[in-house]
Amino acid sequence: MDNGHYHPTEMVSDKIPALLCYFPEIALHITRPVRWDSDHVLLFDDETREMAKEIVRCDALDRVYMALDYFDASINRISAWVVGFRSWQKALLYALCTPHKLLTELQNENNMTKLMMLQEELKVYPFSDVWDEYCDRCGVDKDWFSHIEKYEKEVLALR
DSSP, X not given: OBGGGSOTTOOGGGHHHHHHXXXXXXXXXXXXXXXTTOEEOOOSOHHHHHHHHHHHHTTOTTTEEEXXXXXXXXXXXXXXXXXXXXXXXXXXXXXXXXXXXXXXXXXXXXXXXHHHHHHHHHTTSOHHHHHHHHHHHTTOOTTHHHHHHHHHHHTGGGO
16 A cells, blocks of 8 residues: 555545455555655654554554655655654654553443543653653664754765
8 A cells, every 4th residue: 555646635544454354464655645646755744643553553563564755856865764764663653652452442341431531641641752762772863963964965965
């Protein structure tokens, strides 16, 4: 599935659990649709988060082949790659931090009031603290963009 080639108002995330019911594995081309047949740098937007949530919710991290797209000729390709990859990492981390089993239990128990309350509370949980800790543990410089600007100035501009 290539979410860059669906109608801009069509949600690819809705299709993931349906396909996983019938196929042992699926391939997903993850990008940011802007217009028909136009792929652009992946962002940490609602649909990106929803795609990651469906993969995690379906316990399908080992059943979904995830390929990212970074095409956008108007910006630095290295920055596009880094922003796109970090956006997908954030989406997966966001999904992994969500208590999906509890949400499913509440839905199955028809406890919709508590389900709604918890879903709203989760929207403001300190996800960025978890992300910062992940980056620290991976040795990622918080000022990663300055490295890209330096490379652009010292290497790419000379080409």
